[in-house]
Amino acid sequence: MQKEVMFAGFGGQGILSIGKILAHAAMEEGKEVIWIPSYGPEMRGGTAYCMVVISDRKIGSPIIKRPQHLVAMNRPSLDKFAPEVKPEGVILINTSLIPVDAGRSDIDEVKVPASDIANSLGSMRSANIVALSAFTARSGIVEFDTMKQCVKNEFMKKPKVLELNMLAVEEGKNAAVN
Amino acid sequence: MGKVFQKPEAMSSNHTHYCPGCTHGIIHRLIAEVIDELGIMGNTVGIAPVGCAVLAYNYFECDFQEAAHGRAPAMATGIKRVRPDLTVFTYQGDGDLASIGMGEIIHAANRGEKFTTIFVNNAVYGMTGGQMAPTTMPNQKTSTSPFGRDVESVGMPMKVAELLSALQTPAFITRQTVIKPKYITRTKKSIKKAFEYQLANKCFSLVEVVSTCPTNWGMTSLDAIKWTEETLLPYYELGDKKLPE
Amino acid sequence: MGKILMKGNEAIGEAAIRAGCLNYFAYPITPQSEVAEYLSKRLPEVDGVFLQAESEVAVAYMIFGASGAGERVFTTSSSPGISLMCEGLSYVACAECPAVYVNIIRGGPGLGGILPSQADYFQATKGGGHGDYRLIVMAPDTVQEAVEMVMRAFPLAEKYRNPVMILGDGLIGQMMEPVEFPDHLKTEPSNKNDWATTGMDTRKSKTKNIVKSLFLDPAELYKKNIILKEKYDIIKEEEVMYDTYNMDVDYKMLIVSYGTMSRVCSTAIDLMKADGFEVGMLRPQTLFPFPEKEIFAAAQKESVKMLASIEMSMGQMVEDVERSVKGTRPVEWYGKAGGEVPTPEEVIEAVTSMYNKECA
Numbered sequence: 001m002q003k004e005v006m007f008a009g010f011g012g013q014g015i016l017s018i019g020k021i022l023a024h025a026a027m028e029e030g031k032e033v034i035w036i037p038s039y040g041p042e043m044r045g046g047t048a049y050c051m052v053v054i055s056d057r058k059i060g061s062p063i064i065k066r067p068q069h070l071v072a073m074n075r076p077s078l079d080k081f082a083p084e085v086k087p088e089g090v091i092l093i094n095t096s097l098i099p100v101d102a103g104r105s106d107i108d109e110v111k112v113p114a115s116d117i118a119n120s121l122g123s124m125r126s127a128n129i130v131a132l133s134a135f136t137a138r139s140g141i142v143e144f145d146t147m148k149q150c151v152k153n154e155f156m157k158k159p160k161v162l163e164l165n166m167l168a169v170e171e172g173k174n175a176a177v178n
Numbered sequence: 179m180g181k182v183f184q185k186p187e188a189m190s191s192n193h194t195h196y197c198p199g200c201t202h203g204i205i206h207r208l209i210a211e212v213i214d215e216l217g218i219m220g221n222t223v224g225i226a227p228v229g230c231a232v233l234a235y236n237y238f239e240c241d242f243q244e245a246a247h248g249r250a251p252a253m254a255t256g257i258k259r260v261r262p263d264l265t266v267f268t269y270q271g272d273g274d275l276a277s278i279g280m281g282e283i284i285h286a287a288n289r290g291e292k293f294t295t296i297f298v299n300n301a302v303y304g305m306t307g308g309q310m311a312p313t314t315m316p317n318q319k320t321s322t323s324p325f326g327r328d329v330e331s332v333g334m335p336m337k338v339a340e341l342l343s344a345l346q347t348p349a350f351i352t353r354q355t356v357i358k359p360k361y362i363t364r365t366k367k368s369i370k371k372a373f374e375y376q377l378a379n380k381c382f383s384l385v386e387v388v389s390t391c392p393t394n395w396g397m398t399s400l401d402a403i404k405w406t407e408e409t410l411l412p413y414y415e416l417g418d419k420k421l422p423e
Numbered sequence: 424m425g426k427i428l429m430k431g432n433e434a435i436g437e438a439a440i441r442a443g444c445l446n447y448f449a450y451p452i453t454p455q456s457e458v459a460e461y462l463s464k465r466l467p468e469v470d471g472v473f474l475q476a477e478s479e480v481a482v483a484y485m486i487f488g489a490s491g492a493g494e495r496v497f498t499t500s501s502s503p504g505i506s507l508m509c510e511g512l513s514y515v516a517c518a519e520c521p522a523v524y525v526n527i528i529r530g531g532p533g534l535g536g537i538l539p540s541q542a543d544y545f546q547a548t549k550g551g552g553h554g555d556y557r558l559i560v561m562a563p564d565t566v567q568e569a570v571e572m573v574m575r576a577f578p579l580a581e582k583y584r585n586p587v588m589i590l591g592d593g594l595i596g597q598m599m600e601p602v603e604f605p606d607h608l609k610t611e612p613s614n615k616n617d618w619a620t621t622g623m624d625t626r627k628s629k630t631k632n633i634v635k636s637l638f639l640d641p642a643e644l645y646k647k648n649i650i651l652k653e654k655y656d657i658i659k660e661e662e663v664m665y666d667t668y669n670m671d672v673d674y675k676m677l678i679v680s681y682g683t684m685s686r687v688c689s690t691a692i693d694l695m696k697a698d699g700f701e702v703g704m705l706r707p708q709t710l711f712p713f714p715e716k717e718i719f720a721a722a723q724k725e726s727v728k729m730l731a732s733i734e735m736s737m738g739q740m741v742e743d744v745e746r747s748v749k750g751t752r753p754v755e756w757y758g759k760a761g762g763e764v765p766t767p768e769e770v771i772e773a774v775t776s777m778y779n780k781e782c783a
Binding site: 219220221222225232233242243245246249253255259261264281408 | 446448461472476477480481482483486487488489490491492494496501510512514518524525558621622623624629631632633634635636637
Binding site: 036037059062063 | 426453454594599683686690691762765766
């Protein structure tokens with residue numbers, strides 16, 4: 001069984017970073033995993049995306065045309081990638097920055113005001129963790145606790161950021177479930 | 179009575195291929211004498227250039243590597259960085275060092291690589307048959323400047339010692355010549371000093387040696403010495419250009 | 424130690440250290456600059472040598488110098504940078520110095536792009552620099568295999584006193600995968616005092632070693648060429664590495680593909696299998712030596728109607744595949760270049776259409 005998640009947004013939104021955290025979590029669970037960044041000229045232009053492929057056997061093609069899931073942190077990302085998501089996939093929309101729907105009836109749309117939630121917690125910078133947490137809770141792609149542990153590991157050396165991100169993990173989960 | 183004159187141990191007994199009146203032989207000997215005096219023959223690596231001294235490894239008794247054109251300072255960097263205990267010197271001409279290899283020598287000097295460069299400047303490409311070099315004098319005729327070096331078109335001759343001295347990294351940089359015995363003594367002192375700076379792990383060192391090329395200048399050996407004194411030395415002024423202190 | 428998630432470029436740097444190579448000279452170029460960034464922090468921890476050179480040209484000769492002095496040394500670069508090093512590679516090959524080069528290929532020709540490509544196949548396997556010389560060329564398909572190949576490259580380079588190149592592509596360098604590092608290699612470069620410029624004092628004979636590639640006497644240079652050819656012939660016999668996929672069935676078509684491209688093909692093969700179309704794949708892990716005999720043998724299977732060389736280039740390896748099958752089966756090429764990587768769906772379409780055209 002292979003699943004792919006596309007994380008996409010502006011540069012600086014921590015897109016690559018949440019992709020890595022999910023990849024770590026999948027590895028912790030003994031799965032095969034690849035994390036593929038966008039490293040083309042677009043990364044200078046302000047948009048960033050990465051693909052995480054998770055499988056229970058050796059992963060063949062690292063080139064994925066249609067991902068299973070999408071985490072869209074800004075509107076250009078949603079516009080660009082939403083049509084590609086496979087049916088029954090999860091599309092997470094950061095409604096703080098995206099005023100529209102995915103326009104798909106065959107997917108599971110999760111609307112989370114990730115940036116606003118992060119702001120209310122004290123820093124816009126944890127919007128990515130809110131989104132990751134909401135996406136994980138909804139998709140069940142890895143165990144929620146594994147993901148949470150990987151967020152902890154990632155920020156272990158920065159206690160203040162860790163504290164904030166632990167709150168972001170809880171709020172993201174709540175937002176996805178409601 | 180003991181011997182009063184013999185070839186240095188660091189020099190091989192091979193006959194050199196250099197032309198009559200060429201000063202490479204003298205400079206080789208001075209380096210070999212210094213290597214002997216410092217007792218470093220068994221721990222020294224030379225780098226031969228592309229140019230007349232391409233076969234220099236045949237004339238020295240120490241380990242040698244043969245570089246590509248202009249790349250001797252990069253090779254010396256490679257050796258010295260991984261084996262700082264070896265004494266490393268490059269032996270380069272003006273086409274090799276000042277033209278195709280200018281990038282490598284500037285960066286090696288600027289990094290303060292702890293090797294020694296002997297830079298032989300005879301104002302012309304020797305091995306390839308007397309073409310214009312970056313060091314060729316204004317109006318000097320060569321096989322590629324048959325009407326004389328046109329400075330309007332190709333600029334003024336490059337003063338390597340002064341150019342490298344402008345770098346802010348400490349170094350020992352000097353210009354000498356070997357056209358007369360009094361100069362030879364000074365050149366040897368400079369070469370020795372250059373190696374001593376390296377042995378003390380102090381700095382990059384370069385000895386520019388203004389030399390003759392009677393064959394490609396189209397002169398007798400004596401005229402070549404005279405021309406060097408009258409034309410080259412006023413432009414390429416002798417002396418220490420930079421000291422590490 | 425267990426698996427860690429690592430970017431290909433960083434894993435390559437770490438693998439070199441674990442192979443006992445503590446000397447690295449390089450110049451930044453996308454998409455492999457992370458190797459230098461990683462090693463600039465990591466090498467000082469192990470008392471290694473890290474130097475950012477002024478150009479790839481200088482790098483090539485820093486490698487030559489260090490390798491000629493008998494020390495384990497390596498560099499990494501990407502296509503235009505490797506082009507600049509090709510002159511030096513020719514010298515290093517002639518002087519028979521062991522050194523390891525990693526090319527994380529980007530799209531070309533010219534300044535090209537920065538996305539993944541396999542368009543440097545000819546450069547790596549057929550020369551690049553001047554004269555009759557060969558590199559041992561290995562092409563990994565995963566970060567794990569990149570690590571293993573880097574660690575194998577050093578002893579291989581020393582065994583044959585020959586430069587070894589690891590041919591990756593932008594994806595191998597940029598993606599993260601879980602890796603497990605084999606134990607450190609404890610071996611030291613052997614017999615280096617016999618040939619390298621380690622100083623005359625290191626030899627009982629007190630004779631000098633000369634590391635050079637200049638042989639003005641044609642008879643002497645010809646002799647050198649013969650020595651090199653004999654070495655390359657042994658390498659062809661001894662060092663071929665390849666992997667197979669879906670070759671234990673009666674496959675009708677044989678794909679030859681390497682590196683990232685072969686992973687895309689493996690997914691395509693799975694999908695075609697589900698549709699009842701059996702396609703096998705032989706994946707060369709060494710591109711020189713090329714698995715000629717193995718491809719010939721795999722092509723002789725009765726069920727095999729044709730072969731396809733599938734590459735992220737406009738048709739380079741296909742020439743070696745054609746050479747290998749010696750006219751016994753039709754050979755076609757499919758690929759994309761310039762940083763475009765074919766998807767499994769595109770591979771299926773191409774393979775199906777060439778099969779229908781050739782064998783219907």
